[in-house]
Amino acid sequence: MTRGNGPPGLAKPGWDVIVTLDPRGTEKKGGFMNHRSWLKAFALVAVLSIVAAACSNDTGGNNTGNGGVDCATVEFGCVEVGADEAINLGAAQVISGADSTLGQDQVNAINLALDYLDGTFDQKNGTLLDHPVKLTVEDELCSAEGGQTAGTALAADSSIVAVIGTSCSSAALGVADKLLGDKGILLISGSNTSPALTDPKLHNPFYARTAHNDRIQGAIVAEFALDAGQLGAKTAATIADESPYTQGLVGAFEANFEAGGGTLTGSEQVNSEDTDFKPVLRSLAEQKPDVLYFPIFVAACTLIIKQAAEIMPDTTLIVSDGCLSSDTLKNAGKAADGVWASSPDLSAFQTDEFYSGEFIPAYKAAFGSDPLSVFHAHAYDATNVVFDAIKKVAIKNDDGSLSIPRQELRDAVFATSGYKGVTGTITCLPTGDCATDVKIGLFLAPGWPVEGGKGDTSAKYTDTKSLDDVL
Amino acid sequence: MARTRWIRMGAAAGVVMVFLALVGLIGGFTDVNLIGDQITFAGLMLVLPAFAAGLVAAAPRVEGGERYEMRLSEAMIAAAVAGAAAGVTFALAVVLADWIGAERIRTVFLNVTPQLMEFVNFGQATAPGALLIVAISTLAGVIGGTLRAAPPPVRRPVTSAVIVTLMFGFLQRVIPIALDQLKLERDWLYSSQFDGLTWIGAVVVGVVTAGISGLNARFGERLRGGLAQAGGRSGPTFSPVRLATGAIALGLLLVAPLLLGSVISEVLGTVMVFALLGVGLNIVVGYAGLLDLGYVFFFALGAYSLALLTGATLNAYGIPPEPAISGHLNFYVAIPIVMVIAAAAGVLVGAPVLRLRGDYLALVTLGLGEMVTVLVGSPWFVPLVGGPSGMRGITDAAIGGLAFRDPQRFYYLALAFVGLAAFISWRLATSRIGRAWTAMREDEQTADAMGISTTRFKLLAFAIGGSIGSLGGALFAVKIGSLTPASFQVLVSIQVLGLVILGGMGSIPGVIVGALVLVGLPGLLREFEEYRFLAYGAAVVAVMVLRPQGLVPNVRRSRELQDEERAQDEWAKAVEEGETPPEIATTGAAT
């Protein structure tokens, strides 16, 4: 029985028409497949599923180890490397898609670290504790899903000793760091900068990074803006995009700017795929900020630089390493002149004998170009920190095999102190930040340290801070 | 003239070859080995268009109302012409590129690299290279044509053998893992040096497949007939053969994670989540005929509601980790609440817009999906859902001590939910509600006149479909343990729609097949990640143009069409023979 309009003419105001259809006309084909058997079949499937789930155990997980006494009882066990097996180092980097330069660059640097195990860059890998080292790379697609896939793949392989990664913070945050941490596999990143990853409340004990914490970068940019001898800004506005990286930087900048006495006149968020930023900029221009900080990525960043030149010509523009690329200079043209960009300042080490004399030529020889992003150096350092830790904790068994206890490896990495890496001195904090004394530089376009940068490409302002100095 | 047709086909294939080269599908894969290290993916891409041209050129023609099969010799000539035309077209393009200079072209088309040029010239200079292209294309065309013109007892086994062997080649990262898990020898099948099938392995796979296919051809009919008689029933819906296939498929689904390891199980887990979304969207699009382009609305609603109800925390630095609204319920208590919220949202959101005509509805639902995407990432909602950095700490759906975040365990959890949703969906389809939906879908005005309140049933479809979608979202949240707005883009809606269509609208096994193909394959074939959506778009267009009923069509719908066609044929025949035409019995709306 259903209500409805029914045949016209029958419905009068205040009356409804009910059309009753003959229930006997219903079909019932396939008698034995009636609803009760389906219910039984479904229940059976459900029960089987639960049983299967309970009984399933994945490959990997704790192995009992047959080296030293520790391995059988210690939490997370040990990685057993047979006498003629290679030590398996994992990498979770973004190697496809628009951000692939970031990940590929780091993979290249890791390979250079493998090369340097024998003390020279000869494009032949050295050995670690008489074992060769092999690299297993998984693509983390710069997203949470990619981080999960890469993390699952690496966590499933019980021969992986540690993982250098991820490239993007979103792949690590709560995803790869947890997947690997649950198996006791150390994850150390050369380019994650999101503050959330090392927040004491959120930090995973098996996560560390040699890249800087964006709280420091945001604070130094704020300091630069406020400094009377530099920009001397009293007011600032910010534009973020929909990525966690930007959110972290903008948050740090805003907090430190206001704490330093500045006034935040506007804070907007845009979508990185938009093209028309004129209304946003006009809206922010109303309050006439001295500085506009927009640490977003190349495509949107270039457009804002161009549009801001017309709408807020008197506001100083500051971007970050997400925009620091030759594409920006090329596409923004003259409008880019006078735009500041913040980035880790490796200049002190770029004159360092090892870095400029051996590392960079080796990179060029092996991969045909200069390094593509600044984080290659951090990845190189991360790899070496792991190698040092392996050297410290690996148990050499009589038969030539190695047992590497996972918990101790992690502890050894976190105990790293005063290690002299390419990026600076590395001292790991309990919350995972290993880049202490981070040096951030501000570069003035067109003198950016990228291809196509003109004139003096050194930092016009640098400062070194550690986490204790910033909010 | 037939000959111009062959040449045109060949030229089109040649254009496709140029396209493949320019888009990077050849140059980027010269070292992806399929069989031995001679047959690479790039090589396959290079010869496939010519092969296809030969195949189509040798196809039976329909001329003057008659179906005209080609003789073998004629087919080979046709195919040769087509193949040659393809080769000539492509060779001309290559010669042109060599003459202009690959470096100059590269400033525009990035994939015209020296490696590519070397590959398509087969390592030769321009002239011999061009001749080789023509020769190889002609040969590929002839092979295609011969295959097409071969009698079915030859053609079917060979085609199956080739397809299955190539599939084995593609799945070179998946099948070896499965074999390892099963503790079977795999070095004879997959080379450990260069990642592809060995020649021995390829031959074995090919022969076995051909054998199975041949056996099926000879004895399959008899077997099916025998089974049908033994079962005593007929009719496509519940035939014993379908049952057997279904049972085997179900068995495989149950057993797969145990055989295939964590990595593949993780991909299968995602497949199951999307299958669940597909079942939900199937109700909206397949049963009720409402084009919903914003299904991500329910997906996001389910994921974030579950996260908030089970006590997830916010990720962003500098804000308190506790969301503005937060509950600490158990997963199994939260799930029904999530579904009710989604159903209510579906009704609320659907009520004003379901009276719109189909195309407008599409746009409005797209807009709703976009709105949700914007809101969950916006600064306004940060205190609730954490903005771009998202949320973390989502429950692992533990019962007692049994947690479900492990890839295999999660897969079974998802499978159970898919089973539940499929069951609900199946029961709905054969219920009165389902019949009302069918009526609405086929002719809305008549259904309305028959007394079916279209608005009410549309809302019901939206609500039920939406709540199943929210279930998918909740499971997704559990799977990853962490949520970011980046996972909730309009592309999700499009993907789910794609898998519903590919599988066959209105068909649940179709949805699962669709999910396996559109979500599972890309997940397993990671090296093709960059071309995923290119293939996806091409597949959708191809399926819609060539086989709109999908891969596993809804049997009832097919039967409806067949019955109607049969009735019309009988009527036409009766008229022709001058007899009184029978009453046309239509299967139709509400009976």
Added chain:
Amino acid sequence: MAGTEAPRVEAVRLSRFEQLPWRRIILVILGIVVIGVVAVGATRTLTLAKADGGYSAGAWRDFVVQGAAQGAIFAMIALGYSLVYGILRMINFAHGEVFMAGAFGSFFFADAYEKSGFLDRDPILALAIITAVAVGISVGTAVLLERLAYRPLRNAPRLVPLITAIGASLFLQNTFRGFFGPQPYGYPKPVVLAGNITVLGVPVQRIQLLVLVVAVICMTVLQWFVSTTTTGRSMRAVAQDREIASLMGINVDRVIVITFAIGGVLAGIAGVLYSLTFEQVQFTMGFRPGIAAFTSAVLGGIGSIGGAALGGFVIGLLQAVGPPLILTGFGIPSVFSLRDAFVFLVLVLVLVFRPGGLLGTGEAEKV
């Protein structure tokens, strides 16, 4: 239909409760709420002191100009959607990619001309050639789409071509990505188009003025074409009833191809204007303008030229003026982050009250 009797039909008295015109009541309440929200938001914004985030008259003027310029581009692209819909009753989702193809294709010419100086030596000729290239590529893409993806589906149920269009859109986007890479390319702007010009005391960017002028000219020409020329009349005939038009001797296939081609012409011109405005092309550049244009067409009343034009300008203005005017008053942080959501909400509301769009008949068409 074995064993059925005729359905029983009876009349039943409705209770008072059920007699109320629920739909109208809800619509009225909704209308009041919407007007209330808009009024409250707007007044609060306009009464905000400058220091608290209020906007000056100059800001509103600039928002309007920016919105109108964006709207002009949307209107031109929306015309393509409307024309195709009028004739085929089908949304060509891939039209955004037709737009992108023209813009992207013309980039290489524009870039070459800039490098050689031709662009600034003789901007009119250079731009003419660039536009011709863009139009050619757009028209080619549109016609190919019609021939390969839509013609086989001419008589399919309406879901099928819609889904095909989505697939085609993805395919075209990724083809361009494969050909030219995922990165953005900087599009040159001739010096003569840089800078501002004052029109009636309002400072407008030269390129914005060009966009507005060209858009108005194109729409006027199109209107003339459709109402006066034979082809235009054939288009209207096919739009009205395809079968009868074919019986009257109109070559329906040809008319459909011409429709797609005209849409392509407009998209190509819009592509060049867009690229000159933003000085950037990227393979994703068609997606959002495509959706905005589609929204415009529906908002204005799809199938009508005036509707597309009106819709385009309305959407353009909405997305520039709407968030600052209404949302700022409620203290919502970062009003522009909600821009897209705002536009869609307005669309939904318009369709609730006027299901045929602004210039539609006001009745929900049921087909």
